[in-house]
Amino acid sequence: MAPRRSSAAEAEEQEPEEGTVKLQFNEPLTWRPGKPIPIDTLLKRLDRLTGELAEMDQEATDAGSLVKVAKDVASNQLLNHKDKGVRAYTACCVVDILRLCAPDAPFTPSQLKDFFNLTVTSIIPSLFDPSNSYNNQHKYALRSLAEIKSIVLLLDVDGSESLLLHLFSTIFDGVSGSKSASGEQVAKDVEYSMQELLSVLVEDATSLPAKVVDVMMAQFLRAAAPGSGREKHNHAPIDDKQATLLAKEEPEAYQIVKHLCQVFPDKMARFVSQYFSDVIVDATNFAGTSGHRDGDAEDDEGPSGPTESDLRELRKAHTLIREIWKAAPQILQNVVPQVDAELSADNVHLRQLATETLGDMISGIGAAGPPPPPTLDPAAYPPLRLDDEDKTEAPAANILTTPLSALSFSQTHHTTFHNFLSRRNDKAAAIRAAWTTAVGYILSTSAGGIGLGREDETALIQGIGEKLSDSDEKVRLAAVKAVECFSFRDVILKLGPSGGVGKEGSVLSTLADRCRDKKPAVRVAAMSLLGKLWGVATGELLAGHEAVTAALGAVPSRIYNSFYANDLELNVLLDRVIYECLVPLAYPPLPKKASKSAASNGSSQAAGAANFDPDAIRAERILLLVRSLDATGKKAFFAMQARRPQFAHVLETYIKQCDQFNGGVTDDDGPKKLANLTKTTRYISQFFPDGTKSEQELYRFAKLNDRRSYNLIKFVIGQEHDFKTVHKALKELMKRIQTSKDPAIRDTLLPLLYRSGCLMFNRSHLATIMEYSRSDKDNMGAAAHEILNEISQRNPDLFKTHIGQLCKDLVDQAPTQTRENDPAIVETLKACSTYAQKYPKDVPADKEFVRTMINYALYGQPARAAKYAVNIMLAKKDEKSLVSATDLLQRTLKDWSYGAKHFLNRLATVSQLELLAPKVTLEDEEKILSMAVQEVLLEVRTEASSKDPDWVDDADLDEECQAKCLALKTLANRLRSTEDVDEAKEKAKPVWKLFMKLVRSKGELSKTKKTPKHHRARLRLLAAQLLLKLCTQKHFDEMLSADDFNAVSLTTQDAIQEVRHGFIKKLQKYLADNKLRSRFYTIVFLMAFEPSADFKQRTETWIRSRARHFQDHKQPVLEAVMPRLLSLLAHHPDYSAELDELVDHARYMLFYVSLVATESNLGLIYKYAERVKQTQDALDAGSNNHQVLSDLAQAVIRNWQEKKNWVFNAYPGRVGLPVGLYTALKSHDEAQAIAEKQLVPDGIDEKLDELLRAMDRKKKRKSVDDRGESHQPSKKARVQSKASATPKEAKSAKSAAPKKAGSTPKPKKTKAKKPETEREISNAERRRSGRSRNANRSYMERDSEDDDEEMLDGVAEWTYENGDGSGSGSEDEGENDGGEDKQEARSGTEDEAEAEAGEKSEQEEEAAVVQEKAVTPSEKKKASTTKAASKSKAKAAPAREEKEEDDKSGSELSKPEEGDIEMEDANTNKGEEEEEQNEEKADEDEDENQEDEEESEASPPPPPSRNTRKAKASASAAPARKAKRAAAKSKAAPKAKPATAKGAEKAAEKAAPPAKAGGRATRGRK
DSSP, rough: HHHHHHHHHHHHHHHHHOBBBBOOOOOOOOOOOOOOOHHHHHHHHHHHHHHHHHHOOSSTTGGGGGGHHHHHHHSSSHOOOOOHHHHHHHHHHHHHHHHHHHTSSOHHHHHHHHHHHIIIIHHHTTTTTOOTTHHHHHHHHHHHHHHGGGGGGGGGGHHHHHHHHHHHHHHHHHHHSOOOOOOOOOOHHHHHHHHHHHHHHHHHHHHHOOHHHHHHHGGGGGGGGGGGOOHHHHHOOOOHHHHHSSOOOOHHHHHHHHHHHHHHHHHHHHHHHHIIIIIHHHHHHOBBSSSTTTOOTTTTOOTTTHHHHHHHHHHHHHHHHHHHHHOOGGGGTHHHHHHHTTTTSOOOOHHHHHHHHHHHHTTTTTTTOSSOOOOOTTTTOOOOOOOGGGOHHHHHOOOSSOOSSSSSSHHHHHHHHHHHHHGGGSSOOHHHHHHHHHHHHHHTTTTTTTOHHHHHHHHHHHHHHHTOSSSHHHHHHHHHHHHSSOOOOHHHIIIIGGGGGTOOOOTHHHHHHHGGGGGGGHHHHHHHHHHHHHHHHHHHHTTTHHHHHHHHTHHHHHHGGGGGOHHHHHHHHHHHHIIIIITTTTOSSSOOOOOOHHHHHHHHHHHHHHHHHHHHHHHHHHHHHHHHOHHHHHHHHHHHHHHHHHHHHOOOOHHHHHOOOOOOOTTTTTHHHHHHHHHHHHHHHSSSSHHHHHHHHHHHHHHHHHHHHHHHHHHHHOOOOOOHHHHHHHHHHHHHHHHOOOOGGGHHHHHHHHHSSSSSSHHHHHHHHHHHHHHOOOGGGHHHHHHHHHHHHGGGGGGGHHHHHHHHHHHTTOOOOOOOOOOHHHHHHHHHHHHHHGGGGGGGSSHHHHHHHHHHHHHSSSTHHHHHHHHHHHHSSSSHHHHHHHHHHHHHHHHOOOOOTTTTHHHHHHHHOOOOOOOOHTTTHHHHHHHIIIISSSSSOOOOTTTTTSSGGGGGOOOOHHHHHHHHHHHHHHTTTTOHHHHHHHHHHHHHHHHHEEEEEEEESSSSSSOOHHHHHHHHHHHHHHHHHHTHHHHHHHTOHHHHHHHHHGGGOOHHHHHHHHHHHHHHHHHHOOOOOOOGGGHHGGGGGSOHHHHHHHHHHHHHHHHHHHHHHTTTTTTTHHHHHHHHTTOOTTTOOOOHHHHHHHHHHHHHHHOOOOOOTHHHHHHHHHHTEEESSSSOOOHEEEEHHHHHHHHHHHHHHHHHHOOOOOSSOOOOOOTTEEOOOHHHHHHHHHHOOOSSOTTOOOOHHHHHHHHHOOOSSSSTTTOSSSSSSSOOOOOOOOOOSOOOOOOSOOOOOOOTTTOOOOOOOOOOOOOSSSOSSOOHHHHHHSOOOOOTTGGOOOOOOHHHHOOOOOTSSSOOOOOSSOOOOOOHHTTTTTTTHHHHHHHHHHHHHHHHHHHHHHHHHHHOOSSSSSOOOHHHHHHHHHHHHHHHHHHSSSSHHHHHHHHHSSSSOOOOOGGGOOHHHHHHOOHHHHHHHHHHHHHHHHHHHHHHHHHHHHHHOOSSHHHHHHHHHHHHHHHHHHHHHHHHHHHHHHHHHHHHHHHHHHHHHHOOOOOOTTTTOOOOOO
C-alpha cells in the first residue's frame, strides 16, 4: 500500500512543478495465460482509459506515464481480441497514445504493424455499417488517424504494400458499395475522414505500389456502365426503362480518387504516367512505328502487332484515359504524348483506338460514353423554336454522360491536336470513320463545353463535309451520324453559316446529296435526318427566321427530287420520310389533359385546347411543304398525289380478291380466284425493291383472311373519310399486323397504304387550304391555289362538299368595270373551271352566277381569268350556255379596238369562245381574224432596243406581247374547233404558214420594224408549241411536212434556254399522253448538246422511261426513230462531211444509242442505220448526207457494242423506212456501188474511241447510259491521260490523211440566212449549245473541264438502277404532270392489256416503209398478205378496245406518217394486186429464196473495226462474193425500174388508205 501512496504523493508533488498531467489510469489490461479478464470488466476499464486519454492534451501530458499503458494496449491480447468492442476501444487508446506521444510513437514496429492490421481489417470495414454498436469508437479512431496524420506510420512498417492495397481497396469498395444490412448509407463525415486519410498517405508517400495505383485508377472506371464499351455507345439508343438502372452521379470512390488527383496533381501525374507506360508504350512497341501512315493498307499489320488480349487491355486503358481527362486532366501531361505516338503506329487497331480516344478527350466524353443524341421530334406541337430550345424540359441530367473538359485540349496539347486532325486523310476507312464520329462529338459538345477556336471549328466542319462525300460507305454513314449528334440549334448556328441545303458545296448540301446515295444505309440515315430537321424547323420557317430558312428551307425539294431517280427502294424510303418526318401522320399530337389544379387556376389552357384544330394545323404544315418546294420538287409532289387514285384502285381490287379468296377456302372457282389474286399481287410487287418478298407477303396477308383488316384498309383509301378516321384506321391496322402471326407483312403493306391512302389531300384539309387561298396568310396563298388546282384536275371529287363555298367566294369577289378583283381569286376560278368540266351539273346556273362569270371574262385580272370564266359558262354545253356565250361575245366585240381598257380580257374571251363555241363566233369571224392578225400580230408597237432582255417572265410580260400570244392561240383554237376535216385543212393553210414563218424567222413577222427580242422568243416558242398541239389531231399532223418538221425540231436548240425547255416539256407531255405520233420522239435526241446539265439529265431519265415502257410492251418505237434521226441530222444546218464536224453528229447518235440501245435491240438499230445507206434522200435527191451518216451511225453502234462488250445479234427480219424521207435507188448497180463505198473519212474510228473515252472520264460514280445488261465489259475502258495542250490552244491544221477512193467530195454547206435582229453570232454556233466553235481543233487534245461539260453534263450525279439493271426510270410524273404515271400505274391487269393493245396500234401506225430492193410480184403478195393478217387481227380485237381506239383524239393516227406508203403499195393499187396474185404465186418460192439471199448480204454482223472491213473488201475471196451478188442483181434489176417509177407516181398522187382501228399496216418485218 505504501508504494502506491508514495507514487500518488510523488505525482502530486511533481504536477505543480512540471505543469504536466500524468495518466491516472492504473488498472491491469493484460492477463496471465489461463486467467483472462472478463470482457465486461475489460470493456469498462478500456472505456475509462479511452475517456481519460481523450481528455488529455499532448502538450500538457507526461509522455512517461503512457509507457505502461502503451505496452498493454499494443499487446496481442487486446489487438487480436475476439470481442469487437475490445478491439474498438483498443484502437481508440492506440490512436490517442499516438496523438499524445507524437512524433515519437511508443510502439515497436511489430506493434505498429499489428495495430494497422487491426485498423485495415477491422476498424475501417466496420465503419461501413453505421448500425454497429461501436460505430462511435470506429469513427473516433478513423478521425484521429486522419487529423493527426499518424496513418503515415503505416508507410514505414514491414509489409506496408499489402496493407496499403488492403486499405485503399477496402475504402473504395466500402464507400461505393451497396447499403448495409440495416439499409443505412455511410455517413458523409466518415467518407470525408477516409478521404483525408488517403490524402495523408498520398501526400507523404514518395511512391505508391503499382497495385495501389491500379486500384486507384480502377475507380475511374466506375463511371462506365457494367459491360459497356465505346463500341456499344456509338449511336445506340438507350431504352428509357433500362436507363433508370444506370448510375446518374459520380460514385463515392470515384470522387475520392478525383479529389486526390486534383489536390496532388504532380505526384499523381507521376504515378499515372508510370501506370500507362506499362500498358501503352509496350503495345505501341509491339506494333512498331513508322510515322504517320496515310497510305497503309488496313490488313498490312504484320506478325508483330498486339494480340487480342493486349488490345483488350489497351481499350481498358484508353477508356480510363478518357475518364481521367474528364475528371483531372492535369495528371495526364505525360500520357497524352504516349497516345499521340499511337497515331503513328503501323497497326490499324492502335491508330483507330488512339483516334477515338483523342476525339473523346477533346469532346470531354468519359468512360460512360457519349451523351444520347438530341431528340428531333417532327410531330411535336407547337414546333421547337430556337429561343425555346434551352428552356425545354430535358430528362434528368446524367453527369457521367455529360461531356466536360476542364482544359482546352487544342491549347494544352497543340501538336497532338493537329496530329489528330491529320487522321482525316488516313487510308484506312475505319480510322476515317472514327475520326468523323469524333469530330461530330467535338463540334456538338463545343469541345466539352470549353469552346473551340474559330479556325479549328471551321476546319472540323469542313472535314465533316468532306467525309460526307468519302468513297467508303462506312465513312459517309459516320458523317451522317455525326450530324445527328447536333441539336437543332447547333445545326443552324454551326453548320448553317457555311451554307444551307441549297448552297452547293456546303455541309448541309452534301448531306442532302446523300439522299441519293448508292448504299441504302447511308441514304436512309441522310433522308431521315433531313426530314426530321425540317419537321422540327417548321415553327421557325413559318415565322420567317432568316437563318433557319437559309439553312433548311430547301430540304423538301432535295428530298422530293430523289423521286426522279425512280429507284424502287428509294421510293419506299421517300414515302416513309414524307409521312413520318415531313408531314407525320401523328402531327399534331392531341394536347395533354390539363390537371385539376391547372383548370381551377385559370381557363387559358382549356381555351387553348378548345381552339386546337388538328386539321387546320396539319393543313398548314402541308402548305408550308408545298411552299418550300422548287419547280421540280412540286412536280414530283403533285405526281405522287396524282398516282394515289390508281394505287387506291389497285389496292381495292386486291382487297376484293382477298375477300373472294377467303383464306384459301373457296368453292369450285378456287383456281380462278387464286390466279386472279396471284396476278394482282405480282402486279403490285413490281413497285417494291424485293418483288418476290413483297408478293409472298401479300399472299400471306390474304391467307390470314382478317376481315377487320380489310375494312380498315377501305377506311384508309376511301376519300370520303376524314383524316381522323383514316389515321385511326391506319394505326389500328398496323397494330393488328404487328401482333399477328406474320408481322413482316407490315414492310410491304405500309408503303402501299402510304401511296394509296387519303393522307395528304384529305377532305379535312380543304377548308383550311381554301381559307389560305383567300387570305394569303404567311405568303402561302400561291401554294394553296396550286393545291386547289391540282385537286380540281386530279381528284375533283374532293370538292363536292366545298364547291358551294368556292362559287360563293367567286361571287363575293367578282370584278366590275370600276372595281378590280383580287388576283389570287383567279386560282379559285381555275379550280372551279376544272371541277365544272367533270361535274357540270354541280355548278350553279342562276343568273347571278352567270353574270359573275361574264364580269370575270370582261374585267377579271389577270386576263387569263377570262379563259376560266368562259369554261365555267360553257361547261354544260346546253342552249342556255350558248345564249350566255352569245351575249358575252356581243359585249366583247362592242367598241373593240386595240389598246382599249380590258383589251386582253376581250381577246382571251374571244380565243376561248373560238374553241368552245365556234358557232357563236362564226358570224364575226372576219372581225376576229382582222384584229388578231392585222391589228395585233403584224404590228410592232414596242420599240426594239439593244438592251432588251432575251426573255421576260410571265409576270413581267408587257401587254403587247400578251396580246400577240392570245392572238396566236385564237388562230389555233379556231382550227381545233373546226369539225369538218376538209374545212379545217383549208382554214389551216394560212395559219400554218404564219406559224412556220415564226419558227423559221425566229419569231419575226414584221418586214418593216424590228420586234423586241423577248417578244420574238415568246412568239416562236408559242408557235412551235401550238404546232405540236395541232399535230395531236390526225389531219393537222398530215400537214406537217418533213421540211416543216425539221424546222420545228430546231427549236430544241434555240439560243434561249426558256424556249428550249418550254418546247421540250410540251413535247414530252404530248408524247407521254400518246397524243403525238412516234416520229416526234426524234426531236428529243437533238438535246445531245443541251447546256443545262440538270434539265438534260431529267430528259435522259424520261427517254429511258419511255424506252423501257416500249420494251416492256415489245414495241420497237424508239428503235424506228434511228432512220428519222439520220434524216434530221442530214438536213441539219450544221451538217458538214469534215471529220471534226462528223464527230459532232456522232455525239447525237451516241446520245441516242446510250439511251435506247440494249443488247437485245442493238441488231435492230443497226439494221435501220444500215438500210438508210441503201436509199435516196427524198427531200434532196442530189444529197448523200444521209448515206454518210449511215456509215457514221454504224461505226458508232459498233464502238458502243465493243465498249459494252455485248454479243451482237443481227436482226433477221426486214425493216422499212418512211417514204416521205427516203426513196428507193434507181438501180441495183447504184445500190451495190454505194454499199461498197466507205463515205466517212479516215480516222473516224479513232475519233469515236476518244469520244467514248471522254465519256468514261465523266463517269465518276455511275454511267448515265449504263443499262445494266447481263454481259458486262470484260475489262475496264482504257482512260487516256490528259493532253498537255490547253483547251484554248488551236491545232495548227486538221488531219491530212487522204480520204478513201470511194468517198464523195465534201458538199457545199448551205448557210442559213441571218435575220438582222439576231445577235452577232452564227446560227450554227448558237445551235451547238456548248460545242466547240473552232473547227480546226482536234478532239485528241480536248480534255479540259469545258470539254467535259460539253460531253455529257450531269453524268457525275448519282443515278440509280433497278433490279434488272436498267437505268433510272421514268420521271414523267414530275416532268409531265403525271402523264406518264397515268400510263404505267394501271389499276389491274385488265388495264395492262388495254395499254398493250393501244401500243400495238401505235406500232402498226408506222406503216410506210421502203423495201430493201426493187419490188417483185412476190413481195407485193407478201405485203397484201400481211395487211390481210393485220386486218383479221383487228377484227378479233374486243369491241371495247376498238371503240376506245377510235375515240382517242390524235393519239392513234390510221394513216402512215408523212403521207408515206409502202413502196410496193405505191407501185400498184388494190385491183392490180388482185390481178397479179396468180402470177406472184408461181414465182413465190423463187422470190423468197432471192429475198433471203439479198437479206443476208444486206445485213451482215458488224465487223469489229473499219480496217477489218477494208481488208475483207480487198481479200482474195472477193470474186466468189461478187459472183453471188451478180446473180442476185440479174434477178432483181429488171423488176426494179418499172416498180420504182410507178411507185413514185402513185406516192405523189394519193396517200395510203386508212387502216381500221386495232390493226395497221406492218413495218415490213417478217
